[in-house]
Structures are given as C-alpha cells and as structure tokens.
Amino acid sequence: MSVYQATASAPVNIACIKYWGKRDTKLILPTNSSLSVTLDQDHLRSTTTSRADASFEKDRLWLNGVEEEIKEGGRLATCIAEMKRLRRAVEEKDASQPKISSYHVHISSRNNFPTAAGLASSASGFAALVSSLAALYQLPASPSELSIIARQGSGSACRSLFGGFVAWQMGSAPDGSDSLAVEVAPREHWPDIHALICVVSDDKKGTSSTAGMQRTVETSALLQHRIAHVVPQRMAAISAAIQARDFDAFARITMQDSNQFHAVALDTDPPIFYMNDVSRAIIALVVEYNRVSVASDGKLKAAYTYDAGPNAVIYAPKENMREIVELIVKYFPQPEPFKDPFGLFGAAGVEGKLVDGFNPAVAKPFAVGAVKNLIHTRVGDGPRVLGAEEALLGVDGFPKSA
C-alpha cells in the first residue's frame, strides 16, 4: 500500500510596505498591497508534514506537538478544503490519479523558533501547510496560485510562498482570485540584504493584529488616505529600488512605511501601540547611525521596521552588519559576545562599539535583557520540499516526538 505523505518548509517574511486592514475579513482581502523580504529558512522556518490516508477518521493537525482544533469554517479548515479541491480537479482530469482528495489528512507542523521569540509564525506556518499539501497532492499550481490559499489562512502567509522580494497585490475581484503574491525579485538578485532581528521584551500582550487592523479600518481617519494615496506610490517606488539594488531608497521607504503603519495604529480609537521605549531607542540608534552616514557620503546604511509588536528588524547590506551589531549590543548588552551564523564576525564575536561621529546621547544604555535575543539572518529562498528523512509524522501517521 502506498503512503501519501510530503514534507515542506517555508520561510518567515517581514514586510517593508505593511499590510494593515482587510476589505474582506473572511477571504482575507487587504485594503492595500504590501511588500516583504523573505528571510532565510536556514535560520527561521516552519516545517510541515502532511499525510492523506484512507484509515484516518478526521483531519487532524499538531503544532509543535500539540494538537490544534480544526474548527469548521475556520482558517485551517478553509486552507485544507481548498487544497483538497485543487487535488480533486487533478483527479477529475486524470483518472489514473489516486483518489486521495477524499482521504482525511494528518498534519504535523513545527517552527524552529520559539513562540517566545516574539516572531509571528502564522505566515511561515500557513505557507508550509499549503506547500506540504501541494507536494502531497502533486498539484500543478504555481506559487502565486498557492498564495491565494495561504492568504486565507493568514494574510501575510501568501508572501511566504516566494523567496526574495515579494509583493502581495491586493487585487480587486470580490472572490479574491487576484489577491495574490508575486515575486518582485529573487534572492539571487540582491543576496547582499541581511537582517538583524532584535527580540524585545514586553510586559504586556499587545492587541492582536486581526482585531487591531479592523479597529483601524473602522476608526482611523488617516487610514483611507494611506490606502488611496500613499501605498500605491510606495509600492512602485520600493519595487524600483529593489530592481536597482538602491539600498538608500529601499531603506527610506521601509522606515517611512513602518512609521506610517504605527501612526495609523495610533490614530485608531482606542489607540494601538506596538512599539515600546526599547523599540523607540532602537529607532533613535538607527536614525543616528544613518545621520552619520548621510553626513559622510549621503547614503543610508540601515533600515528599521516594526510589525505588530515591539521587535525591531533592521535590514542592511551585509557589509554594514558588523557596525550595526556593535551599535545594538553597545546599548543593549548581551550576556555573551554576539556570534553570527555566517562567521562574519570571527570566533570572538562582536562587542559594543560606536562608529566615529556617533552622538551617544541619542539613547540611554539599557540593562541586559531589554533586547533578549538577536537573530542575524538574510534574504532567503521560497518554500522547500524536503525528503522523507525530515518528516514530522511517524510511520503510524502521528507526530514524532520532538
């Protein structure tokens, strides 16, 4: 008897032009297009194994070893149903295909980063789910087609179907058929883009992005202006910057759009805050680092961006990463010298240091733990289909123990 099983991994993505607001909450259709950088799966990824078997009694899913309920009509159920529908179309076209679309599935998914890292796992998670089911079902679907389904799991998941630089085109069709991800440029076009994730401690649970963005849609007087007049122009400008590998323009737009996303969150009633005093201090450091650079050669050297939480992601060309890490650990001391996964900083790791001309008074140094973790990564590739040796389901069709 055949085993119908596949495993895939998918990356995290961090937006430069932010997604904030749905025009259709069920289909997850956004109020504006967005654009992100896919991060390297070698460092941050979700991995998912899906199996279809006639003996399974219902669809089941385990996340990090813990079973999650697949609620009827919920996002997980929608994605699984949509993937089965695509499989059914394959089976209807080619009678020689096994009728596995009628089988229930067992799905096991793991993130290689702890939830405590404060990184949203829904994007990589739904992208891995859809990618593993696409492999299981041997679908002819393109990444853009799959992105339509991942989008219905979690909006920004659609962007994790591609590597490199990815646009989520908002589309206009009521059924969402043109609200999908496209590749702006592959990682190979600009592999030099690195990212430093500063994981920031926070005392309080912020507003969930699902709830928060709809409150903004309902109450912000500024959001409609952003949607209609700001984002379209920025999408075009940042796409051109990526094509031209113009980091200065890329950085400027990225920081402006992060600021504007948090501005419309603050313009919400009641207001939504995701950044805290540590986030603000990191902005002040990047602004000062760029000021020094602009004074010397007119160019920005780093770009911060913040999603719906206090963590900073700092994008920069690889050559600037040592200075940036030195800067961050100067103000946010780490328990040990920072070592990166690329061996860029040598065996000794990096300690705090400021570039010449930096005004140290732009922020005060924080205690150990204010930035509780640093993750150095870079632009990465899209979902990967993995070999059987990476499977997260055992021969019995249940999750292997971690």
Added chain:
Amino acid sequence: MSVYQATASAPVNIACIKYWGKRDTKLILPTNSSLSVTLDQDHLRSTTTSRADASFEKDRLWLNGVEEEIKEGGRLATCIAEMKRLRRAVEEKDASQPKISSYHVHISSRNNFPTAAGLASSASGFAALVSSLAALYQLPASPSELSIIARQGSGSACRSLFGGFVAWQMGSAPDGSDSLAVEVAPREHWPDIHALICVVSDDKKGTSSTAGMQRTVETSALLQHRIAHVVPQRMAAISAAIQARDFDAFARITMQDSNQFHAVALDTDPPIFYMNDVSRAIIALVVEYNRVSVASDGKLKAAYTYDAGPNAVIYAPKENMREIVELIVKYFPQPEPFKDPFGLFGAAGVEGKLVDGFNPAVAKPFAVGAVKNLIHTRVGDGPRVLGAEEALLGVDGFPKSA
C-alpha cells in the same frame, strides 16, 4: 513724575484639537485651527510686570529672575514692537496721552510652576507679556486683537488670552490678521470641567515642537489629510459638544485628536515620539476606566490628551475626579496621599483604588517617581490685571528678588 507700570497674569491652556504645523514660520500662522481649555490661574500661571521709563537704555526682560536676551527680529522683540506700535496709534489719536511708546521697557516674568514640571510656559508667558503691556499702554484692544500679537511670540499663546474654551482660528490672510483666538464658551458655561496633569519623568529630551512640527509639515504623508479633512470637522463637532456640555462627545474627540497629533508626529521622517511607556500606560488606564463606564451607562468619564511631551492631562467632570486620582495613584504610587486644592478629597487625601469591574491587567504598576507629580486643576479664566502689590519690578525698575 509718573511711573508707567502694569502687572498681569495669564493662564496655561491645553489643546483638545492640536496645533501642529505652520504655514508661515515667521508670523506663526498655523496649518490648521485648534481648540483648548484654559486652566485655572489659581494653580498655574505666568505673571509679568512691564514698565516703560524714559531713563531705561534698552528693552530688557527677566524670566524667573534671569535676564533673557531680546534678539533683534526674534519673537520677544516682535511682540514688544507690536505692542509699542498699538500704543503709538493711541498716542497719535489722542495728544493728551503720554508718549511712553518711545520709552524702553523693563519686563519681569515669573511662572509659578517649575520648568521641571514639564509644562510648556511659552503660552502663558507670552500671554502674560502681552497682557501686561496692554495694561501698561492702556490699549483699547480686544483679547482677540491681542491674541494676534501673542501668537507671534508662541502660537498657542494666543489661546491663553481667553478663559474657558478657546478656538484659534487659523485664518487665511497672508499677513495673519485673521489668525486669532476667539472664545467658544466662558468658564462659567461649563465650570465643572476639571483637569489632572500627570507629570511624567522622561530620560531624554524630546524634539522641540518648533523643529518637530516643521519636519512633520515637510515629510508626513498624512498631515495634509488631517489638515484638510479631519480638523475642520472636529473643530465644529467639539465646539458643538462644548455648547451642549456633552462630555462624552468632548472626550471622544479630544482623545482622537491627541492620538492623531502623535500619529502624524510618528509619520514624520525621522519619526518623532513624545509619549513613552508611562504615557502609554496612562492611556490604557483611561481607556479601561471608560470601557467600564460605557458598559454601565454608555458614557465616557475621562479624556486624556498629550502635548509635545510625555505628560498626560486628563479632563473629566469634577464628579469623576476622585475615581480618576484613585486610579492613577494605584498604578503610579505617590510618596504621600494626594490632596487636591479644592478640598474635594478631604484632609486624608486619596489613595489607590480601582472602580468595580476594572481589569487590573491593562497596565502594570510602576515604581514611585514614574509619575513624579500630580496637579489637579480646572477650567479657568483669562488674563488678569493685578494690583501694584503683585509687581515683579522694584521701585528701581529691576526685578525684585524672588
């Protein structure tokens, strides 16, 4: 020989619809109208004595006992020159008037609140300056006419020429002749409005409002939308709320506009932050306090607002002030039980307490000193001309020692 001297005091005002952005930086003409509540001079005021004397060799000014340079073409020089111009017109009309417009002036000004309180003193300061000179020169000018001159010292100073609820109409004339303050309602219309100022510690010096607002004008993509489409509607709505003594509407608009001012500051490049984690926590407390109230009778009971700094001002009807002080001191412990100047809370003062149904997890309690001072005041009257016994200049025409 006659002594030509007058003393006046002027109040602080705190805006509900915020002034942020100039269309003319020399004349201080704003990009939008604004509206404020004048606070009680019994608690917070600037007092100024002006004297004109033929023996004085130049115009001189002392602020809190320290001489300030009156820079040629600067704001102080402009206000003094404008007031002398109005005096000259009086003298030209009536030959019996002494020709004191040609005399130099000595001016001594004091604030009864320390600079360290974090309250802007430029509004009350320029309003007191203009009021004392108007009394010295016995000008027939109305408060609105004087507000045009105070505006050229510090924009928001024009609103301190009136008590109660005051609008600064932005005007449209290039010479600024119609950019002036008008009374929306006197304090007697709604004397019940109290204010609690929470003076918040801050580690860093924020961006000055003069520099900050112009950076917003130059770089914020959202400010123009606020100016053109949001503020005009809010000015009308909050004026109507004041006329109707509708605290619920007043509070809603006040909080929304504070949020939007800070949103456009954040939408600035580089971004401007005035609120810190303590400010955010106070917002969370007011939001939760209002949530409990709305759940019970549908009405808001308090409104926060923040100017260009981390201090909160909480407006509320007098009857809610005990609950509000109890709430604030619960999360921001004070060295001693809080006593108010009205005797509302009795001899024992107020200690921390939450209203029934309040979710204590909306913020974490802070250490003593996070809110370093509480000032309880209320809506107040406009500038007062004071008696000679209050003069800040001695018989020699120089500042009395404090």
